[in-house]
Amino acid sequence: MTLLSATTAPVDAVRTADTPAPTRLRRIVTAVLRDRLALVGVVLVGALLVLAVFGPWLAPFPDQGRGVADVAHRNLAPGTGGHLLGTDPLGRDVLSRIIIGARPALLTPLLTVALAVAVGVPLGLLAGYRGGRLDEAVMRIADMFLAFPPLLLAMVIAAMLGPSLTHAGIALAIAWWPWYTRLARGLAAGLRDRPFVDGARALGLSDTTVLARHLLPNAAAPIVVQASIDIGTVILASGSLAFLGLAAQAPTPDWGLMVSDGRSYVLSQWWLSALPGAAIFLAVLAFNLLGDALRDILDPRAVTR
Amino acid sequence: MTLLTVEDLTIEFPRAGRSGDTTRPVRGVTLTVEPGQTLGVVGETGSGKTLTGLAVLGLLPPAARPRGSIRLDGLELLGAPPSRLRAVRGSAIAMVFQNPATAFDPVRPLRTQFERVIRRHRGGSRAQAGARAAKLLAEVELHDTDRVLGSYPHQLSGGMLQRAMIALALSCEPRLIIADESTSALDVTVAQQVRRLLLRLQHAHGFGVLFITHNLGEARDLCDRVAVLYAGEVVETGPVEEVFTAPAHPYTKALLAAVPTVDDDGAPLASLPGEVPADVLAVTGCVFANRCPQTADLCRSTPPEARTLPGDRRALCHFADPEVAA
Amino acid sequence: MRRFLFRRAAAAAAVLLGTTVVTFVLARVVPSDPALAYLGPKARPEQIAEIHHQLGLDRSLPVQYVNYLGGLVRGDWGISIGTKQPVTSEIFGRLPATLELLAAAMTVALVLGIALGVIAAVRRQRLADHVIRMLAIGGVSMPAFWLGLLLQVTVFGQLGLFALTGRNDPDLEFTDPIQEITGFHLVDALLTGNAAGFTDTLTHLVLPALTLAAYPIGVIARMTRASMIEVLAADHIRAARAYGLRERMTVGRIALRGALPPVVTVAGLTLAYSLTGAFFVEVVFNWPGLGQFAATALLNADYPAIMGVTVLGAAAYILVNLAVDIVQARLDPRVRLA
Numbered sequence: 001m002t003l004l005s006a007t008t009a010p011v012d013a014v015r016t017a018d019t020p021a022p023t024r025l026r027r028i029v030t031a032v033l034r035d036r037l038a039l040v041g042v043v044l045v046g047a048l049l050v051l052a053v054f055g056p057w058l059a060p061f062p063d064q065g066r067g068v069a070d071v072a073h074r075n076l077a078p079g080t081g082g083h084l085l086g087t088d089p090l091g092r093d094v095l096s097r098i099i100i101g102a103r104p105a106l107l108t109p110l111l112t113v114a115l116a117v118a119v120g121v122p123l124g125l126l127a128g129y130r131g132g133r134l135d136e137a138v139m140r141i142a143d144m145f146l147a148f149p150p151l152l153l154a155m156v157i158a159a160m161l162g163p164s165l166t167h168a169g170i171a172l173a174i175a176w177w178p179w180y181t182r183l184a185r186g187l188a189a190g191l192r193d194r195p196f197v198d199g200a201r202a203l204g205l206s207d208t209t210v211l212a213r214h215l216l217p218n219a220a221a222p223i224v225v226q227a228s229i230d231i232g233t234v235i236l237a238s239g240s241l242a243f244l245g246l247a248a249q250a251p252t253p254d255w256g257l258m259v260s261d262g263r264s265y266v267l268s269q270w271w272l273s274a275l276p277g278a279a280i281f282l283a284v285l286a287f288n289l290l291g292d293a294l295r296d297i298l299d300p301r302a303v304t305r
Numbered sequence: 306m307t308l309l310t311v312e313d314l315t316i317e318f319p320r321a322g323r324s325g326d327t328t329r330p331v332r333g334v335t336l337t338v339e340p341g342q343t344l345g346v347v348g349e350t351g352s353g354k355t356l357t358g359l360a361v362l363g364l365l366p367p368a369a370r371p372r373g374s375i376r377l378d379g380l381e382l383l384g385a386p387p388s389r390l391r392a393v394r395g396s397a398i399a400m401v402f403q404n405p406a407t408a409f410d411p412v413r414p415l416r417t418q419f420e421r422v423i424r425r426h427r428g429g430s431r432a433q434a435g436a437r438a439a440k441l442l443a444e445v446e447l448h449d450t451d452r453v454l455g456s457y458p459h460q461l462s463g464g465m466l467q468r469a470m471i472a473l474a475l476s477c478e479p480r481l482i483i484a485d486e487s488t489s490a491l492d493v494t495v496a497q498q499v500r501r502l503l504l505r506l507q508h509a510h511g512f513g514v515l516f517i518t519h520n521l522g523e524a525r526d527l528c529d530r531v532a533v534l535y536a537g538e539v540v541e542t543g544p545v546e547e548v549f550t551a552p553a554h555p556y557t558k559a560l561l562a563a564v565p566t567v568d569d570d571g572a573p574l575a576s577l578p579g580e581v582p583a584d585v586l587a588v589t590g591c592v593f594a595n596r597c598p599q600t601a602d603l604c605r606s607t608p609p610e611a612r613t614l615p616g617d618r619r620a621l622c623h624f625a626d627p628e629v630a631a
Numbered sequence: 632m633r634r635f636l637f638r639r640a641a642a643a644a645a646v647l648l649g650t651t652v653v654t655f656v657l658a659r660v661v662p663s664d665p666a667l668a669y670l671g672p673k674a675r676p677e678q679i680a681e682i683h684h685q686l687g688l689d690r691s692l693p694v695q696y697v698n699y700l701g702g703l704v705r706g707d708w709g710i711s712i713g714t715k716q717p718v719t720s721e722i723f724g725r726l727p728a729t730l731e732l733l734a735a736a737m738t739v740a741l742v743l744g745i746a747l748g749v750i751a752a753v754r755r756q757r758l759a760d761h762v763i764r765m766l767a768i769g770g771v772s773m774p775a776f777w778l779g780l781l782l783q784v785t786v787f788g789q790l791g792l793f794a795l796t797g798r799n800d801p802d803l804e805f806t807d808p809i810q811e812i813t814g815f816h817l818v819d820a821l822l823t824g825n826a827a828g829f830t831d832t833l834t835h836l837v838l839p840a841l842t843l844a845a846y847p848i849g850v851i852a853r854m855t856r857a858s859m860i861e862v863l864a865a866d867h868i869r870a871a872r873a874y875g876l877r878e879r880m881t882v883g884r885i886a887l888r889g890a891l892p893p894v895v896t897v898a899g900l901t902l903a904y905s906l907t908g909a910f911f912v913e914v915v916f917n918w919p920g921l922g923q924f925a926a927t928a929l930l931n932a933d934y935p936a937i938m939g940v941t942v943l944g945a946a947a948y949i950l951v952n953l954a955v956d957i958v959q960a961r962l963d964p965r966v967r968l969a
Contacts, residue, residue, distance in 0.1 A: 037768075144649035151907040152944045156657060156937055159929040236774055240911060243776050245930050259777060263915070270784045277777030285772040292768070362873055395874030402873075407866035410885055422874045473874070 035296070041289025048283055051102035060084075061093035065100035067251025068092070078271050086271045088262070094271060098279050101253035105283060108169040108247075109234035113227055115173040120180030121223060125211050127181070128188025139185065142178040150175040151237050158246040165254070168247035172234055183226055187219035221298040229291035232284045239280040255280050306378060308513040309338040309361065309481055314373035314383075316356055316365065327370075329586060331356050332537045334373075335611075338481065343507065343514040345524035345545060347560075348534030351581065354517045357534075358485045361515070362398060363390040377481065396426040399474035403486040405466035409458040415469060416454035419476065426477040441472035445502060464495035468502065475506065483515045488523065500527050521564055525549050533557050536581050536592045539611075541625075543618030553620040555597045591622070599624055635960055643953045650945040651703060655696050658938050703942065709935030713928060718939040721924060727814025728798055729909055729920030734815075735840035736909075737902055740847035745887075745894065747848070748855020753882060755860060763852060770849030775908050779842040779915035786838060794835040796917035803831050839916045843908055847901035854897040858890035865889070892959050899955030903948045 051058065059065045060082075070091035078086040078094075085094040127138035145153065157171035191197060192215075200210045241247040242256025250257070255276040262272025316331040331353040338344045346354045359365050361375055363382060375383040377397060382390065394400075402408040410418055419438035420431050427434075439450040445468040447453050458466060467487060474482050484503070488496035504527060507514060518524055524531050525545055532542045533556065541554040552558045562575045579596040582588050591597070594604040603623050612625045683689050690698070702708065708718040751763040787795050794800070799809065799816065807827040812819045817836070820829035862868060863886055871881045910922035917923070921940065928936035 037765075140649070143646055144653050147646045147650045147949050148653070148941070148945045149903055149907045149948050151904075152941065155907070155910075155929055156941050159932065159937060160657065160660065232772065236772070239774055240776065243774075243911065244914070244926055256774075259774075259780070263780065266780050266784055267788050270788075273777070273780050274784065277774060277780065280774050281772055281777060284774070285768065288768055288772050364869060364873055391875045391877065393875070394872070395876070400870075400873045402866065402870055404866060408870040410867045410871070410889070412889055421871075421876060421880070425874070425876055425880075 035293055037289050038293030038296075041286050041293060044282060044286030045290055048102060048106055048286060051099055052106045053103075055099045055102050059093075059096035059099040061096040062100065064092040065096035065253055067253065075265075075269055077269075078275075085275050086269075088258075088272055089265070089269075094275055097253035097258065098255065098276055101255050101258070101276070101279070102283075104165055104248060104252060105235065105239065105255050105280070108165055109172070109231055109238050112169050112172040112176065112234050112238070113231050115169075116176040116230075117180050117223065117227055119173075120177035121184045121216075122211075123177075124181035124184025124186075125188045125215055125219065126207075128185035128190075129192050129207070129211060129215060131189070131192070135185070135189075138181065142181045142185075145175070145178040146182065148175070150179070151240065154237060155241060155244065155246060158241055163246050163249055165248040165252065168238060168241045171241070172237055176230065176234065179230075180223065180226070183223060184219060187222060188215055191215055191218055225291060225295040225298055228294050229288065232287035232291060235280065235287065236284045307337045308340045308342075308378060309515065310374070310376045311336050311357065311361070312374040312376070314357065314360060314371065314375065316353075316360060317370040317372070318368055319370075327586075330537050331360070331371075332585075334534070334537075334539050336532045336539060336542060338513045338515055339529075340480070340513055341507065341511045342530065343516055343528045345528035345531040346515060346517045346534060347519065347521060347524050347531055349519055351536075352534040353537040354519075354534050355485055358400070358483050358515060358517050361483060362394055362400060363387075364400075395422055396477040397479060398481045398483065399477070399479040401467070401470050401474050401482060401484045401487040404490050405470045406458055406463060406490075408470060409466065411458055414455050414457055415461075419454070419473060422473060423476050437476065438472070441475055442469065444475070444506070445469070445472045447472070463491050464499065467491060467495075467499050471499070471503065471506070475510065478510070479512050481513045481515065483517070485517045486519070487516075489518070489520070496523070497526075503527065521549070521560060533560070536585055538592060538621060539619075540593070540622070541618070541620045543614070543616060547616055547618065553614055553618060553625045554622050555599050555624075556593050559596075559598070593622075636957065639953055639956050643949050647946055647949050650949070651700055651942060652696070654938055654941050654945070655699050657941070658699075658934060659692070659695070708939040708942075711928070711936040712933040713931050713936060718935050721936065722921060722939050722943055725919060725921045725924055728918060729913065729922060731815045731817065732836070732839055732843060732912065732918060732920060733902070733905060733909055735817075735836050736843035736905060737847060737898070739840055740844040740851055740901065741898060743844070744848045744851025744898075745855050747852040748894070749859055749882070749887065751852065751856040752859035752863065760856075763856070767849040767852040767856075770845040771853075772849075773845050774911075775842055775846065776911040776915050778845055779839065779912055782838045782842055783915070793837045798832070798835055798919055799828070800831050800835070803828060807831075839912050839918055842915070843905055843912045846908060847898065847905060850901050851894060851898055855890065855894050858893045859886060862886045862890040895958050896955055899951050899958075903951045906944055906947055906951075 056062050056065070064070060064087075070087070072091060073081055073083070073087050074089050074091040076083050076087040076091075078084065080086070083093050083095065085098065087093055088097070123138055124142075127135040154168075154171040154175040157174055158168045161167035161171060188211075197210065197214060200214045205213075238247065239254075239256035239259075242254045243260045245257070245260065248254035248257055250261075258276035259273045259280075262269065262274075262276070266273050312335050314331055314334040315329060317327045317329050320326040320328055330351075334353070334357055336344060336346070336357075346357060348354045356365065356369075360369075360371050361377075361382065363385070365371060371383055373383060374381060377393065380389075380393075382393065409415065416435060416438065419441075420434040423429070423434040423437055424431070427437075435454065438454060442448075442450045442453055447465060447468050453461065453465065453469065461469070467490075470487075482503075488499050491499060500523065503514065506512075514527075516524065516528055528545045530543065531545045531548050532539050533548070533554065534540070535556050541548060541552065541557045543553075548557060549561060552561055559575075559577045563577070565574060577596050582592060582595060585592055588594075590603075590605040590607055591600075591609050594600050597604065601623070607623075609621050609623045611619045611621050613619050614625060680689075688695070706719050708722070710716065711718050711721055714721060747763045747767070751760045754760050783795055786792050803809070807825050809816050809819050809825055809828040809832070810823050812822055816832040817829065819825075820832055863882070867889075868881060868886055871885050872878075876885070909920065910926055912918065913920045913922035914926050921943075924936065925940040927933070928940065
């Protein structure tokens, strides 16, 4: 959960049966293209995804990226010896390590958010729709998790599971799912008294169908906005866990881990910490810009412009 | 001397997105309010009446470009420096808004809001301002003054809030009160009480009133003179009784004909065909021509000039002809 | 108002109880055996059984929970595996340092954030607005640990300003030691007229506080801006202008007051967020607070310490949220009806 989303109020994004051309998707794309900041976000996200997928082919020194040392060329400043961003104490090319590191840096948060949404949203929709004791039970459990600062909870769980990238991802998912449950529940509770829900039920449709085909599309917009903003937050959280040593371990080129490793040399070989940190910053920034743009488009009530 | 003179007021807005493109929701509006008199500004939604009212106080949105002249007792208000406008607002001219529930600050009790305005224009201590507020509330027939002053806006009814707003308007002894659809949000009976109150206060204090409304019956009830607006232009002005019994402009005639009466039992409602032109600036000739039952070629080619008629009346029509409404 | 307070406080207490359940479950789910952690890998079965009995691990789960709860209330939060000291003394001994850091950061964040947000709202769509919005989104996206390192390299490394690490210069102990009255060095230095101590503490506080404040400034500025824009378009603002009130009063007092409630909520949330952000700032700046202790505990699997910090963290989080609710109700009477 990020505080960026606290500026949003859930919106009734009721879809009309006759969506006029241009289609909704087309309008979203046009709106994004017109907004310069959003454009920057989209371009950055695109670049990052390219790095994540094609990293090993794009990195100038892929083996070093993965961890093979070259001690003869260690601690080179950026721009020297053919290393655009310099080398680390083991002689490994920093640029390559950052590029290869894009995959774990982005993949884990994306999967985490996907998991949190996949678990949290159906649960929340069901609870909000049915109400009653199910609602109370689910929200009590969610409240217990929500009572913790999410990053703290993730840190503790990650520490308990043992340091590894997978464990960090699981820990983050466990810390983040309740936010989606709460969001989805609120939306469902708000929508369940609407005439179109009554109409669907009067047709004899089962609860699952009502939830999936009718409630979900109308609740989708705030959830999508939240998720896109959360990806940025979770990238930050994931990097933070790595910084503390609770996620990926050497020699994985995890950005957070690289920042931590470079700490002891920060006043002299500043690039060891500064550049991977910049990578995290740019990744978070990119998704935040994208999330912002999506929110402005999908949630007209949240005035930020 | 005339209290308020609005002369040839034109308000332009740049059209969103394109530069060089504008809309002109108010065009060449001229009207006057005499001291102690009530002028009704009547028109449908979008006729420009609210914008005219806002223009008097300089409260137009920042994108607006007004031209013309607005004079209060000879003092030019249009384009006046902000300091002069701020001195006039709330003291010489006071506004009563359509929705009293939202016009008050929702997080402060009424007392604070009265204090702010009174102390802004008159100075004095909070106690003095409070005492004056209490007196004003009594004048508008809100007698439980302590409770009312201590209440938050959401704790009072619409009628009470509107009375309170009128009291606030009176607080600095205005010479002119602008009432913008001030009874539209009220129940019919409450609206009538508020109108009666306004009349009574006017007789007692002698201020002029610019009464903006879409309700013809209300205008007749309350006003001395009336100005009828259509698509941003004043199409007819005159003493209210005469305009309503013998309208000169075809639009006024149609408006009056459209008001259902008890005798219309079962008959279909009379209405005007067509719509206000989407792009008023593109129209050559009279803006009303496309809907007017009396249109002639002249109407479509040449815009009409305001014609003066007997009885201190004017109408914007080539064929202005005071006759009894059909 | 009192009924509202009571209801909210009761709800908060219930949630706090729930968090102890979660913490307890987490502690028991741990794959490692605390007895082994105490005794080391070469422990014999009887020794392990003895420790299990001492720690009450051989009782049923509900009984264990009750014992745990009782311990929490009594102030017995276990012994830290790392420092061999009672967890309570470790945590509460280091708490003032962290609180001082948080207080400094939030103060800066509120003052700067609200000011920037108001400016951006009033000068909407102009240069100042665009610049502020970019700063805000930058602040929100920035990893605290990275920003801290950057500030160390640039402000201290290149410009030689302020301090690199720590809460006070180690030499201060000998020249002008700060007498600990409240535990907050700024306050204590003031109280005892210790000018050198005060400046030293301030110098050490600047960079960490700024680092920690970056995220809250971004969030608060954005929220203030959004909220102000909405309020400035409201009828009662137009009415205030219609009644001739001065712009400074209209914007600064009427509009801002109306715009504050969501800002308060969000500020409270950023405070809650910064509770964990402080961890990273403390690690980077070697700040002798709770965060540094927790970070070490996490890495070393010091479960009693981790559990203690978790419970405290949750309690603080709940408390902050409760405080936010109360302040909101105070600012906007309509909330009290909810």
